[in-house]
Amino acid sequence: MTAPVTVRPMTLVDLKLALEWGREEGWNPGLDDAAAYRIADPDGFLMGFAGDEPVAAISAVAYSRQFGFLGLYICRPDYRGQGYGWPVWQAGLNRLDTVMPRGTVGLDGVVAQQANYARSGFERAHRNLRYGGISTLDTPPDPRLARIGQGLFPTVRDYDLENFGAPRENFLKNWLAPGVDSRASFSLVEDGNLLGYGTIRACVEGFKIGPLFAEDEAAADVLLRALAGQAKGRMVYLDLPEPNEAATRLAERYEFSPIFETARMYRGKAPDLPLHRIFAITAFALG
Known part of the structure; x- marks a missing residue:
């Protein structure tokens, strides 16, 4: 230097x-x-x-x-x-x-840098796998699906807190804002209960889904089709935690393939996240 x-x-x-x-x-x-x-x-x-x-x-x-x-x-x-x-x-x-x-600090480290992060006190929690493929999906005509608007935002914010593990209201207000051409966000609501939500955004190449949080595989399936249906015929990517086997099944069901991996690593006590409800993380830069 x-x-x-x-x-x-x-x-x-x-x-x-x-x-x-x-x-x-x-x-x-x-x-x-x-x-x-x-x-x-x-x-x-x-x-x-x-x-x-x-x-x-x-x-x-x-x-x-x-x-x-x-x-x-x-x-x-x-x-x-x-x-x-x-x-x-x-x-x-x-x-x-x-x-x-x-406090606890997290990161998603590429394979080549994981040893360096370990030397700074970070311990590996699990792998994340990036899946990608051409979307062949259509947004289903499911009456439980709705675009996220201001009325539902408090419920989505609270649900996000349960699954992300930390408050991020200001970020979500921007990320989920209606009327943004480059992003679309859907919720799945049944009998007044939020079963999940997700966002898809336009990227330099194709689209990325994230986050995608859902109560179970069936709810995640509907949301994935809703989101990927917004980009039918184009490349779609999602980053999922490997321990969530349902997420892997879901990605492979629609012919997405693993193309990249990182490791979720923490310095400090790892949070007890409900990985079974995390079908796609938000972004490697933000967790």
Whole structure:
């Protein structure tokens, strides 16, 4: 490293740049991820600068004083191998240690970096598998299905808390907002009870589903068809926790195939999440 690294919170423009770096690495971000990501924790996205030159980035989102998540850790290719990324990694961890002392920190680590994360105190909890394929599905004419609007939002927010394990109301207000061309969100309600919900969003390549939370495989099946039906004939991806065997069955039922993996890792006590209800995680950057 030939110049000291200054780390500061990202502006929205900085975050769009970091996502562009991710696009170049094949991370396939959503077309409108930046604003929704940043609202989750405006001070939780950090960029490292060598002089005035942006060189590395990380997200260090604190959802509460008990839980935070690291992601979007990336260094520009022309600055790799020179020590520019390490100060940014340290700044992300230090930020979470300051905001949520003794809290649990999660991340989704690619295979090549899992040993490095372990050296920083992260322990592997389970694999995540990315499934992808051309959607051949139609949105079913099921009267229980509905687009998520303001009236249902409090119920969806509370259901999300049960399955995500930490509050993220501001993020959800943006992520689930009606009228956003690049995203669509559906709920499944029967006899006044929410059986699940999910979102699909347009990405650089194809579409990603996430989150997809549901009470059981049958409810998840209806929601998956509703979501993937919005992108029929195009590539659709979803990242599912491997311990949820029903999620694997569901993906393979509709001819999605595994193409990529990460490991969910935690530093601190791993949260007791209902993995049987998690059929797709939201995003590797945010958990």
